[in-house]
Amino acid sequence: MSCDTRWRPHDLLHLRRLDSPDDEPAWVRDAFERAPYAVVRRAFAADGFVAIGVRGAKRAQRYGTWVHADDIVGAVSPESLAQTQADAGRDALPSFVALLSLQRDSGGPLGGFAWGPIGSTGFELATHVPTVNETSDLDLLIRVPQPLALNVASALLEQLQTLAAHIGIRIDAQLETPAGGVALAEWAAGKARVLARDASGPRLIADPWSAVAHNGIA
Template sequence: MAVPHPEPLAHPDQRTRRPLPEEHHGGPRRLVGPLAALDGRLPGPHDLLLLQCPGSLRPLGGGELPGWARAVLRAHPWVTVGRAPAVVGGPFDTPSPVRCTRDPSAAPEHWLPVTVRGPERGQRLDALAPRSAVARTLRPEQVAGRQALLPPERVAAIPALAALPAAGQLVADHRLVWGPIGAVGYELGTGVPVTGPLSPLRVVLRAPQPVSRRDALGLRRALSRLPVPVQAELETRHGAVLLAEYAASPLSLTLLTPEGPREVHDPWFPRDR
């Protein structure tokens, strides 16, 4: 009598995996923790961070989080990364304890410069967020295609949201990686309706290699024909410069860097003026 052969074990990649829980604003929620959330890199300016314990934020001015910031973070624990440099270790002027559990024997904490956006005009809070508190990160280029997640009537009523596909096509014609930032980027990433009828469309253009003045001028003119003000910045390896300023061909440009603004001649090969 033939002995039946046992069924071969399924390869781990072929086993049925339980789907991750869906996030409220599209896509599965990623595994929490800095390695899963940041892919081993520090975030850059304009990235959106979802915090798993927003109470660990430390205001730059010291003290506790204001009431409006605590209310915002309870409802939508998203913050925007600023351009200031990260801080390693514990900031000396904000001694309140970190509320995220972490291994005390681990390497010193990285504190990321972030901004909390409030519901009222002018409600902005600059703070430091521990890297260990980050549950998810979204770069501007990752939110460019999330317009379909917003209600169609909302998009039609807000010019900056409605103009997004046309702006994206103009930038794509110049072969630049791009993404919305500011209020539009925040709303696309989080689903929170913060963009107003008069809000400009702010975009970042990834430009690790030099862009010619001629191409910059052509893109600026094309974007200026859209029915909404467009504020674009070229992000180089050393910082960002406004597209309009670079296209105007001035002898001196303001380069925005983590250490502060610098007056340079060439944003790709910066030398102080």
């Protein structure tokens, strides 16, 4: 079992086809026909396969499975969507309004970071399939391969929260570290240990950038 490093967690994969295992929920086929995309998830896979998650029309509709690498047509990374605009008629939705504010502020809170939208916002931008609604959060992925000072993390969190409060939305930012995904809010809080998620599962660690905190698999 391994993780194919050609694709990273939260990348959206454009798929040629999707196998139908016996335990597949009824909604998965409709979702795949609507948008033949799936997100790379943090899980091990047999050689030649990639762990993916299929998104349905409802919040509770999420299905984890695996796809053969040969069935991957293309991939969209979160950061490739960082400057992508919402389709006409969709840009007034709160999550897109918040994203546009971040896009226009080159010297703002995310300046200097490699970042991009994930979740429903990223999915809609990549697929052009309406997915975001009035109550959707804006989920962000921020890549931080090097240690992030607590004061920098706190300032970043405060700026994002201020923007969220102004628009009336929730902005949930996740740090992509060498140890896996860590919530910005947790790291900025200065906790002794934070929850990091990688292919092995969630675990509490003191330093997501420490060489002993991870095994090289996110």
